[in-house]
Amino acid sequence: MTTADQFEVLHHAVIASQFVKDLGIIETAPALRKADRIAPGMLSFLERAMLTNLVARTWRGDGAIVDGGSFLGSSIAASGEGVRASTVFDGRTDRFPEGKPIHGYELGYLPLPKNKKEQVGVWNGVEYKYGESFVPILEEAVAPYRDLVELHIGDLNDERWYDAPIEIAFIDVCKTSRLNAHVSREFYPALIPGASTLINQDFFFDRLPWIKVTMGYLKDYFTWEGQVASSSIYRNVKAVPADVAAFDPFLEAGYEDCLALHDAVEFPGLDRKFEFRMCLSRAYLMASKGAKDDALDTLKTVESTYADILGDVEADRGFQYRLDRATRQITSGNISGAF
Structure with a gap:
């Protein structure tokens, strides 16, 4: 049961349990803005600090790190920095799938909106034209961590996770209900009870309701640990059975049940x-x-x-x-x- 006294509001966009508070996000985020090398992407500097410190301070190498929706590379670079800074990781990578502790998944392009002939986005000084592949930009951002990262380019719906544990899952890819169901089915049963952290980046967002419905459905398997910007942070407390993860409550549950699941978890201090x-x-x-x-x-x-x-x-x-x-x-x- 989540109670208000377990959490502290550190910032209008940061609610922290002791677990999240110990990550030192507020203290370290400003330095990231001044770094010599800043990976491009939409991820806030608070979230980048959260990811880097989460990996550096809590990851033990007992499972892989999944980066679902790597985009231009900001999240995967943050995790890579965390691995580099880890004081507990022994450096052995042979126990991870493909010999890489970090696995990034990315379609590789943003579709051009139907009503536009051209659209250009700029993130951290890097320009991208919608409809074209941004894989070269991602590859450049990942280059300093290539010994740590395995990139999976293509539709995540076609991917299958290895028979291997996952210690940290950063999920920023559930833009459709189908992807959301696939992520749940493929990744959540591989989480390590008592040791794994799950971050849903698109959670505190005005759309994508299936993410809230799914996490409400799985509330007995996770404890909510806090918020960083639009990211919702969870610790896995109980193994997620494959048959539980295979059920898609957004598609298969009724109207009233879906509403109840959407609102099933309280977020004190939001x-x-x-x-x-x-x-x-x-x-x-x-x-x-x-x-x-x-x-x-x-x-x-x-x-x-x-x-x-x-x-x-x-x-x-x-x-x-x-x-x-x-x-x-x-x-x-x-x-x-x-x-």
């Missing part, structure tokens, strides 16, 4: 801005299960309840923007494109 996102996620869940009217009613309640933050124009892709987007997509029924 900032209102992230509460707002979770409410939008709930509305998307309602719509995806065919309850459009319930979803729109929920959005009206959200608009009233969170009126105080809707005018925050400094927020990333502001809160009013997110509410308007949800209203537009749910009203039109075009929620397949919302995820």
Whole structure:
């Protein structure tokens, strides 16, 4: 049972149990901004510090490190730095699949939006044109850690995990319900009870409701340890049986059950801005299960309840923007494109 007194709010986007507090995220994140080499990517510096320190301070080499959704390399580089800084890892890599402790999974490109002829993104000074392969950028980011990293390029749905334990799983790839179910089925049974850490990077986000439903379904197998930006951190406390992991609650559970699972875990200290996102996620869940009217009613309640933050124009892709987007997509029924 999660209780409020187990957690401390260290930052508006960081809630920490003692386990997370001991990672020293707040203290070390600023230095990453000043590093000579910064791997490109969308990952916040708080999350990069969390990953590096998690690996450096807790990873013992009893299982592999999975980086699901490596994108341009920021998360996999953070894990690589953690391995380099580890004081407990003995340097032996022969016990890991392919002789590499870190396994990164990446499709290798972002599709060009249907309504655009061209779109260019820039992350940490690195430019990428949508629709093209970004594997060369990823390879360059991974180059300093090539002795530690095995890259799996292609559709993760076609991949199968080895018969090997996983000690740390950083999951930033569940952009579809199918990928979410595949991640659960392939990776979660390989976690080590009492030793493994799972991070769902897209958790405190206004979309992708299946992630919340799945973690609610698996709540007896994990303890929630805290939040870092949009990442939700868990420790595995009980082995996840293969048949349990193979069940997809988002697709197979009924409407009311899915709503209950979405809300099954409490997050003491969660900032209102992230509460707002979770409410939008709930509305998307309602719509995806065919309850459009319930979803729109929920959005009206959200608009009233969170009126105080809707005018925050400094927020990333502001809160009013997110509410308007949800209203537009749910009203039109075009929620397949919302995820």
